[in-house]
Amino acid sequence: MTRVWARWVPAVVAAVVIAGGTVAATAAPDVDLPDKSPREVLALVAGHSLDGFSGTVEKSTNLGLPELPVGADKFGGADVGSALDFLTGSHTARIFVDGHDKARVQVLDQLAERDVVVNGQDVWLYDSSKATAVHLTVPEKDATGDHAGDYSPADLADKLLDHVTPSTEVTVGEDTSVAGRDAYELVLTPRTSETLVEQISIAVDAETGLPLAVTVEADGQDDPAIEVAFTSLTIGAPPADTFAFTPPEGTDVTEHALPEKSGPPAEHPMPQVSGSDWTTVLEFPAGTAPAELTNSPVWAELTSPVAEGQLLSTSLLNVLVTHDGRVFVGAVPAEVLQAAAAG
Structure with a gap:
């Protein structure tokens, strides 16, 4: 957990860009939360134990890409079109989570939807526009872990600050509201001009510690490059049948079994x-x-x-x-x- 947090701030921003972003949190004058230091807000995030929730997420991406001709996303195959889809425009998704092994994401396209469903060892990837589905069987998880639970939220916050502060200024911004929930704003600002990232803002639920919104600002661009936020959020485990997926009749299903982990495959060398x-x-x-x-x-x-x-x-x-x-x-x-x- 500590390693993930330590690397997330500067390194995973590239992955965030590829995956897209969404609607930003804005300062809410009527929200007045008890003051917290950056360490205390990080501890709030690190200590959150919210196992079940559901909600709607809005995504908006503005990376300054040139406008392409109508239908240009069809050239070069489906993968090219999917990449362009993530890099541009706005999207809506519904998210359902129950514990560590049940999750569902529904990306709502015009007259279609794409689903990722995780239910224990079963993983489904479904695209209604193409009437295709991929079913993956995930190996049982190793019972051993990195013992992240041995650390208190305060310990995790300290470790994160130790890793982040040499390269990043961490501050707490104005109190805000996201999806009707009061939140602290954690602001991460690079301590270098040799990056395209101006700053990252994260809205943290004041009650649960769940991150509710992320806004990524690009240097020299007025509008946010990436905005991601809940527009509605319900606390509590979704109904069990939410994660029971059966492909509709006529769907072309491909079966896959993932091998046990044994290091990165030779055909995918590390950079x-x-x-x-x-x-x-x-x-x-x-x-x-x-x-x-x-x-x-x-x-x-x-x-x-x-x-x-x-x-x-x-x-x-x-x-x-x-x-x-x-x-x-x-x-x-x-x-x-x-x-x-x-x-």
């Missing part, structure tokens, strides 16, 4: 890492970027030619695919990626 914290750059070997993407008209529309290859530049993330097929990714200025590629 090389340079820089640290907010200035981290990931380098993936040649062949990582699928040809259906880099050879598609969409890629040509989204990228610009540079000396090292093709550059996809957004307000919060830059991606460089070199002439020899290597891929460099980071929430850093483009010239940092170009220097890494040249080096």
